[in-house]
Amino acid sequence: MTGDRQQGTNTRAITSRRRVLAAAALAPMLTAAGPAAARAVPHGMPGPKHGRRVRPVPTGLADWAGVARALGRTGNMLRGTTYHTGFPRRDLHVVSDGVVVTAGLALGTHVAFVRYADGSTMLMGDVVVTEDELQWVTDAWQAHGIEQTALHKHLLAQTPDIWWTHVHAHGHDAVALARGLRAGFDRTGTPPALPPGPPTPVDLDIAGMEAELGAKGSVEDGIYKNVFVRRETIADGHLILPAGLGSTSAFNFQPLGGGRAALSGDCAMLAHEVQNVLKALRRGGIKLVELHNHHLAEDPRLFFTHFWAVGDGVELARAVRPAVDATNVVPSG
Structure with a gap:
């Protein structure tokens, strides 16, 4: 996915090499996945010269029942195509800049599943982990073919140390993708889902x-x-x-x-x-x-x-x- 403005032949060559390196980086993660890993589909490369792009198709909650069971909680539909599930880290007491950070502000894990016209499913998410959990979670995802595409901070100095990692997977078995994702979650302190509570007053204009x-x-x-x-x-x-x-x-x-x-x-x-x-x-x-x-x-x-x-x-x-x-x-x- 390249949005850089290309200026001249040299820039195009650099961009091309970057795409090749990005594809090469993904290959070991797909081939190293063990027997339990979801069957992965190559991403393809961006741009019209690399083949026809595939569009998402509308789905409903019933289409994601197996994913919900694998994740251990129900989600919701966004815009008719995206199945979203939240995993707020209510187990964490995080302080940043003197503020006790709530799960809703910056400690929410969010994952999304999308079905495509070719029958495949894409998983994408942003996951909150503690520094102590990070390597264990990474190992579990790598064993199940779940890729990490980013690792960074959302907050300035905080206690305890928290990391945010983006995950990605693509395959023809949505439930297998969900099970792979869940394998990582099970190595964290992510608490079970809670029933919806009463609305909380918001003291803001x-x-x-x-x-x-x-x-x-x-x-x-x-x-x-x-x-x-x-x-x-x-x-x-x-x-x-x-x-x-x-x-x-x-x-x-x-x-x-x-x-x-x-x-x-x-x-x-x-x-x-x-x-x-x-x-x-x-x-x-x-x-x-x-x-x-x-x-x-x-x-x-x-x-x-x-x-x-x-x-x-x-x-x-x-x-x-x-x-x-x-x-x-x-x-x-």
Whole structure:
């Protein structure tokens, strides 16, 4: 997945070599998977010259019953094509910048399954693990053909040490993919699912924040969230991603009382947008945490920056709006 603007023959050659290296890096993970691994399908390479791209097909909850059983909890449908399941790490007591971070703010594992017109299934997710869990989880996933495409931080210095790792798999047996994913989860302290609780009051001026952000958000697990999706069609190798999957900019606000909030978020950017976004965030007093990729073979190439701030909710929303305006996104609603 390359979104870099190519300028001249030398740049095209460099990009081509990068694609070849990325494909080579995936090969050992697929061939080394043991008998229990899901049967993997090669990603293919991005761009029309590498074959026809495959579109996702609509599915319903009934289509994912086997996946739900393998994961040990039910999920929900997003936009008619993406089966999503959350695994909030409510077992963790994490403090960053003097703030006790809730699961809804930055400690939520999220995985998604998508069915394609060729009958295959893609798995993509973002998983929260402690530093002590990380290597054990990695070993379990590698034994089951589950790939890792990113490993990084979402928060500034925190206790205990937490890592966020992105996972990816593609095959014709969705349940086998789910079992492979579950094998890694079973090596963590991820708690069982809880029944939905009563709505939690959110002590924030949501109307004022939405006026500053120019979009409606939502409240989930006591967190106010505002999400934007890229306008472009994004592909992962030869697979077209459903709108919003793996290409969102998310702004999560945890109430701290008196209209104040802790903000944890990330922006999805093309290469030419990166510097404008970073500058806009810093002009607003927002602390930068990470700049990285989440994928290995997306087209166009995407970059993500994670950021953090504490302050008045409306002022924080005003501070991040220029970063939103510097990217080609629309509100997810």
